[in-house]
Amino acid sequence: MVVGAGIVGLAHAVAAVERGMSVTVVERDDHAVGASVRNFGHACITAQTGEALRFAEHARGTWLRLGEQAGFGVAECGTVVAARSGEETAALEELAELRGPDQVRLLTADETTSTAAVSAEGLHGGALLPRDLRVDQRRAAAAIAAWLTEQPGVRVLWGTPVLSVEDGLVRTGRGPLHGDHVVVCAGHDLDRIIPDAAEADGIRRCVLQMLQLRAAGLKLGPALLTGTSMLRYPALAGTEGARALRERWSEQRPELLAASVNHMLTQLPDGDLVVGDTHTYARTPEPWSSEELDELLLAETRALLGRDDLAVVRRWQGVYASADGEFLRTRVSPGVTAVAVTSGIGMTTAFGLAPTVVESLA
Numbered sequence: 001m002v003v004g005a006g007i008v009g010l011a012h013a014v015a016a017v018e019r020g021m022s023v024t025v026v027e028r029d030d031h032a033v034g035a036s037v038r039n040f041g042h043a044c045i046t047a048q049t050g051e052a053l054r055f056a057e058h059a060r061g062t063w064l065r066l067g068e069q070a071g072f073g074v075a076e077c078g079t080v081v082a083a084r085s086g087e088e089t090a091a092l093e094e095l096a097e098l099r100g101p102d103q104v105r106l107l108t109a110d111e112t113t114s115t116a117a118v119s120a121e122g123l124h125g126g127a128l129l130p131r132d133l134r135v136d137q138r139r140a141a142a143a144i145a146a147w148l149t150e151q152p153g154v155r156v157l158w159g160t161p162v163l164s165v166e167d168g169l170v171r172t173g174r175g176p177l178h179g180d181h182v183v184v185c186a187g188h189d190l191d192r193i194i195p196d197a198a199e200a201d202g203i204r205r206c207v208l209q210m211l212q213l214r215a216a217g218l219k220l221g222p223a224l225l226t227g228t229s230m231l232r233y234p235a236l237a238g239t240e241g242a243r244a245l246r247e248r249w250s251e252q253r254p255e256l257l258a259a260s261v262n263h264m265l266t267q268l269p270d271g272d273l274v275v276g277d278t279h280t281y282a283r284t285p286e287p288w289s290s291e292e293l294d295e296l297l298l299a300e301t302r303a304l305l306g307r308d309d310l311a312v313v314r315r316w317q318g319v320y321a322s323a324d325g326e327f328l329r330t331r332v333s334p335g336v337t338a339v340a341v342t343s344g345i346g347m348t349t350a351f352g353l354a355p356t357v358v359e360s361l362a
């Protein structure tokens with residue numbers, strides 16, 4: 001039994017069915033509308049470290065295979081990281097030194113503008129991370145769920161809220177369900193089902209503001225990261241360059257640090273840009289979006305692309321589970337395991353994490 005049909009739950013169902021198990025996925029909504037469809041669709045592989053990097057590398061292969069089998073877009077377009085200061089260039093050089101040219105290709109300013117539609121204004125250079133992927137996040141979860149239901153021994157129950165779980169038993173609003181093992185993948189709502197496991201791991205909700213922008217004729221190609229991303233993704237955040245950048249920004253750009261901005265862009269198949277993000281953390285967040293933060297993202301995007309003609313098509317908030325560690329894996333009882341990606345990298349890592357959890361059940 002898997003609770004939740006977001007990408008983490010679906011990854012567990014895929015891993016289980018590939019190991020010959022029968023699986024029931026139980027989802028409260030009619031289709032996935034959580035973090036797994038609200039994100040950038042960015043498999044940010046190269047900028048991870050440690051266990052997350054191993055999961056991400058494994059997940060890369062699964063995304064490519066599932067994209068083919070389930071019929072949704074997975075682009076091997078890589079990521080461009082734009083450097084607009086000496087510190088950012090230094091951070092990219094350190095990463096290139098560490099990882100080598102197969103994973104990190106340094107770009108001149110001219111190469112950066114021609115690879116990722118970035119404005120030349122104030123640009124020092126950049127790097128291409130060719131192993132990263134861009135997944136069609138608006139279609140992936142639904143397509144994987146549909147593909148799963150075609151596999152022997154799998155069913156996905158939509159519109160079925162889970163009220164509680166215990167060994168061998170899932171109580172739902174539609175009655176009880178029975179199975180040998182229950183894996184709870186309810187994302188940030190883990191605390192609604194197993195509050196003690198969420199609390200023990202210090203889970204909070206991280207709320208992100210996001211924009212969908214229309215920029216006529218713009219062809220982005222790769223995902224696009226900026227200096228703000230260098231302060232977040234561990235392989236870059238650990239560099240001397242990123243440390244120096246944070247120090248300077250604490251004086252010069254405190255608004256970026258206060259909102260934990262990770263200014264990044266991906267392009268949807270229809271050409272619109274997904275732009276974000278800002279981060280606020282709370283166990284129970286306040287419900288308001290901040291116009292000031294949206295304006296900050298817009299201003300940063302206009303400057304990055306050198307375009308004044310960006311139209312806002314949609315605004316939304318995304319929420320994910322956040323804790324000090326990157327992954328929560330708690331055996332709540334012999335037959336119940338709680339799993340969450342607790343660092344905003346579920347699209348990158350879920351398909352690497354899930355096989356390890358499913359194998360530990362066997």
Ligand SMILES: Cc1cc2nc3c(=O)[nH]c(=O)nc-3n(C[C@H](O)[C@H](O)[C@H](O)COP(=O)(O)OP(=O)(O)OC[C@H]3O[C@@H](n4cnc5c(N)ncnc54)[C@H](O)[C@@H]3O)c2cc1C
Pocket residue numbers: 003004005006007008009026027028029031032033034035036037038039040041042043044160161162163185186187188189190192193208210276277317318319320340341343344345346347348349
């Ligand atoms: C704005 C934003 C941008 C992001 N960008 C990226 C990115 O580019 N790359 C990346 O790697 N990661 C990114 N992430 C993180 C990534 O999206 C998440 O880590 C991942 O989607 C979490 O998947 P999930 O399945 O745990 O959660 P969700 O997608 O939220 O799914 C949880 C599911 O559980 C269901 N559920 C909850 N409670 C119950 C219940 N009681 N009964 C039945 N069903 C229940 C929910 O309805 C939901 O469908 C981003 C996240 C956000 C919010």
